[in-house]
Amino acid sequence: MTAVAPAFAPDRTPAQTYAEAAAPLPAVAWVEVAAGPRGGINLRAGTTVDPDDVYLTGHFPELTVYPGVFTLETVRQAVTAAVGHCAGRLPELHRLRSARFLAPLLAGDTLTVEASLGPVSQDQSFEVTARCVRGDGVRAATVRAEFRWPVEDGDDSR
Amino acid sequence: MRLDHAALRALLPHRYPMLLLDRVEDVAPGESLTGVKAVSGCEPCYRGIAEGQPADRYAYPASLLIESFGQGAAVLWLLSRRPDTAGLPMFTAARDVTLLRPVHPGDVIHHRVRLEQVVDGAAFASGSSWVGEQRVAEFDSMMAVVRAADAIAEPAK
Amino acid sequence: MSDRDQHMEQLREIVAEVLEMEPEEVADTADFVEEYEADSLRAIEILARIEKTYKVEIPQAELNEMRSLKAVHEVVARYAGWQD
Numbered sequence: 001m002t003a004v005a006p007a008f009a010p011d012r013t014p015a016q017t018y019a020e021a022a023a024p025l026p027a028v029a030w031v032e033v034a035a036g037p038r039g040g041i042n043l044r045a046g047t048t049v050d051p052d053d054v055y056l057t058g059h060f061p062e063l064t065v066y067p068g069v070f071t072l073e074t075v076r077q078a079v080t081a082a083v084g085h086c087a088g089r090l091p092e093l094h095r096l097r098s099a100r101f102l103a104p105l106l107a108g109d110t111l112t113v114e115a116s117l118g119p120v121s122q123d124q125s126f127e128v129t130a131r132c133v134r135g136d137g138v139r140a141a142t143v144r145a146e147f148r149w150p151v152e153d154g155d156d157s158r
Numbered sequence: 159m160r161l162d163h164a165a166l167r168a169l170l171p172h173r174y175p176m177l178l179l180d181r182v183e184d185v186a187p188g189e190s191l192t193g194v195k196a197v198s199g200c201e202p203c204y205r206g207i208a209e210g211q212p213a214d215r216y217a218y219p220a221s222l223l224i225e226s227f228g229q230g231a232a233v234l235w236l237l238s239r240r241p242d243t244a245g246l247p248m249f250t251a252a253r254d255v256t257l258l259r260p261v262h263p264g265d266v267i268h269h270r271v272r273l274e275q276v277v278d279g280a281a282f283a284s285g286s287s288w289v290g291e292q293r294v295a296e297f298d299s300m301m302a303v304v305r306a307a308d309a310i311a312e313p314a315k
Numbered sequence: 316m317s318d319r320d321q322h323m324e325q326l327r328e329i330v331a332e333v334l335e336m337e338p339e340e341v342a343d344t345a346d347f348v349e350e351y352e353a354d355s356l357r358a359i360e361i362l363a364r365i366e367k368t369y370k371v372e373i374p375q376a377e378l379n380e381m382r383s384l385k386a387v388h389e390v391v392a393r394y395a396g397w398q399d
Contacts (some may be wrong), residue, residue: 059176072221275366
């Protein structure tokens with residue numbers, strides 16, 4: 001592996017993040033980033049459940065429910081927007097350690113993600129711990145995951 | 159037992175483009191299932207990509223891969239339950255899901271799902287996803303809680 | 316080690332794994348919800364793991380009781396026929 005010193009460099013807006021890789025929906029409307037302990041960062045991000053989104057029209061036709069996996073997608077896009085690229089690669093979700101979906105998100109509900117990231121380890125991976133809260137203050141989900149910037153050939157080198 | 163797409167539509171409340179299972183090739187009720195999902199560049203998750211992005215940006219989103227596996231687990235539970243049981247399993251928790259390799263348009267994913275345990279009102283599944291001979295994802299534990307079907311199918315009364 | 320101690324240690328490990336804590340951090344009488352921020356899904360996971368480990372069936376109605384390690388032990392002992 002080349003000696004790219006892994007570091008966080010916020011350099012993307014949510015709209016840019018959505019446009020630069022395959023994604024089921026624009027899952028983040030805004031992101032705020034602040035420095036965290038030991039070189040890590042803290043982020044806050046949010047979105048509103050839009051029943052006209054194409055994937056949500058199928059989940060479900062009679063009632064919009066934001067799927068648990070889309071909460072993961074919101075976390076992923078928030079992380080991507082917040083940490084930026086490393087050697088031209090986007091960070092990817094490598095290991096989902098734990099995800100828990102505790103309360104449903106329906107059409108018009110807002111979702112706020114509060115997450116702590118990092119620090120980045122030598123193998124270009126970093127841990128993310130996220131709490132996701134619905135507009136009425138109810139905790140909607142918790143997510144713990146390892147993200148990493150893939151190495152150059154895009155394949156699994158371990 | 160084999161299930162075609164029409165049979166899956168009859169079992170699951172998910173609809174285009176969120177019905178992420180194309181067919182089921184084999185089911186042993188109460189035990190295991192092999193489900194197939196063909197990834198296409200026509201899927202809406204590829205419509206928003208800006209021109210000129212490199213090849214790695216076309217990797218199938220992890221969120222949709224996990225959902226697709228979860229739908230396989232849901233079908234397995236639905237075919238395994240006692241005839242008098244109602245409701246639909248809703249994905250509520252996951253533990254240790256590892257994404258090993260990217261999946262791209264043109265790939266055909268095979269989900270190998272095992273039903274680990276069914277307790278009162280909850281089900282646990284595990285398994286792996288494959289493209290050809292390569293494992294692309296591992297699922298240690300996926301948990302679903304059974305909810306009343308009419309909570310999804312007949313809302314807004 | 317007595318049967319009771321052994322069962323308590325096994326249950327402590329199960330609870331710790333579900334709550335994502337170290338076993339030594341799980342106190343005997345601490346309330347899972349109030350002290351460890353457990354939610355209803357965690358309770359069902361603990362129940363499921365106990366059923367699998369000890370091959371017992373515990374009705375979901377008992378979940379309300381199972382709020383601490385000590386309480387979990389009492390419920391499991393009742394259904395598994397432990398003479399602890």
